[in-house]
Amino acid sequence: MKGFLRADGRKGIRNSVVVVYLVECAHHVAKTIVSKLDNDDVQLIGFPGCYPNDYSLQMMEKLCTHPNVGGVLLVSLGCEGFNREKLSKTIIESGRPIETLVIQQCGGTKSTIELGIEKSTSLLTNISNVERIEIFTSDLVIGTICGGSDGTSGISANPAVGACFDLLLNADATCIFEETGELIGCEQIMANRAESPKLGQELIACVEKAERYYTKMGYGSFAPGNAEGGLTTQEEKSMGAYAKSGSSNINGIIKPGEIPHKKGLFLMDVVPDGEPMFGFPNISDNAEIVEMIASGALMILFTTGRGSVVGSAISPVIKVCANPDTYERLSEDMDVNAGEIIKGLKTVNEIGDIIFESVLKVASGEKSKSEELGHKEFILTYKKFDITGSPQKIESIGPSCLS
C-alpha cells in the first residue's frame, strides 16, 4: 500500500484539497467552487455558526491538518466569529499549502468563486508531488459507527466489524469506537475489557455521563426506524452497537479531535461535559464520523441494518449491511453484505475477514461505494468540553493519559 507522507510523520491514504466555509454566509461560494471543479479530490467542509466556539475551532484545526488532507482553501465572509487567523496559523505550521479568500474583500460572490477555482486548481498542482510512502496495516487508524440499526445489526454486521477490529488490532493498527449514548447498559461488560481498573472506572463514568445527558434531553439515541427494525430499548441497541468494538482490550478514552497517544483500541467520549448546552451531542451520524476523522481516522466502517447511504468528506466510508433484505434493496450503496450471516451462508469471522480485505483495498486507493457515488457529507456543530484550549492541550486531556 502506498500512502502520502505528511510533515508530522503521519501517513494519509487520500490526498485532498478541502474548501472550508467558515460561516453559513460563505457556504454557497465555497460549495460552488467545489461543484464547478467537480474533482473527487476537492471537497467541501465548513462550520455554519457565527459565534466562536473552542470545540469547533479545534475540530477544524484537526480536520484541516488530517493526513488525508494535502491543502486547504479557507472561504470567509469576513465578519464571522470563527477564529480564521488561528486556524490559518495551525495549517501553515503543519506545512500544508493554504489559501484564504475573504468574500468582502474579493469583490463578491462571482469574483470569489472565480478566484477560488483558480486557487484550488493551483493547490491541487501543488500537492500532486507530495511524497508517496509505503504504508502498513500498523499505520491505519480506523473508526466505526452504526447508523440505521435494526434487530439484525447486533448479530451480523456489528460483530463482523468487531472481528475485523480484532484482526486490525492484532496487526498493530489503531481503532476507534464511539457514541457513549449507544453504550448505555453495557458499561460494566465494557469495563471488564479495560487495560487497567482505573480505565474501567473511567469507561463506566463516561457512559453514566451519557445517560444523564440523554435523560435531560428527553430522548436516547434511538430512532423510530430502530423500533420498526425490531429493536426495543436503548440497552438492546447498545449491546448490538457494542459488538463493533470486538473483543480486544480497551486501551483508552479520547475526546473528539484528540489523537490517540498510542496504538490500540479507543472509546471516543462524544458527549459534552457539564449541563446540556447546545442540544443533542451529535445530531446525525455524520457528526460522529467527522469527530472520528478529526481524531485521525483514515477510514470509517459504517454498519447499517435499515440502510444508510452516507459517506464522508476527507476519509472513505465502507458500508457493511447487516440485513439481507436491505442489502437486496440497496446493494448499489453497500460494500459488504453481512446479511449472509443472517442467511446462514457465512460466519461472523468470514465476514470479518472480508471487511478486513476491503479496508486494505480502500487504503490502497480503491474507492469505496460511497466514494464512487460522490457521497462527501460533512456536519460540524457546537459543543462544549470542560477542558478546551490549544490543540496541544487537548491531546493531553482525558483518561487516555492515565496509563
Place this chain on the structure above:
Amino acid sequence: MTDRKFLLLNDTDNILVCCQAASVGELVKLTNVEFILESNIDLGHKVARNNINKGQHIIRYGVSIGSATVDITKGSHVHLHNMKSDYIPSHTRQSKAGE
C-alpha cells in the same frame, strides 16, 4: 438443534431473534423449546422463548435489554407493547409498536 428462522444468541436468553420473516401459526422448534407463533414476526424482531412475568428482565446476548411491562407468553412477539427500557424511554412513530 436450530430453527431455520429463529436464532438463540445466548443460552440464558429468554427471547429468540427472527432471521427470516415468519407467519402466525408457524411452528418454531429449537432444542428444549417448541411453540406456535402467535403473530407474524418480521426479520430482526423477537419472540418469547418461554413465559416471562411482568417485571422480569428481557435477556438478549445473555444480558438484560429491559423489563416486561405485562406477562408475556411463550411464542409471542416481544416489543415495545410489552417491554420497556430500564434506562431511557424509547420513542417511536407508533408504527409497528407491536402486535
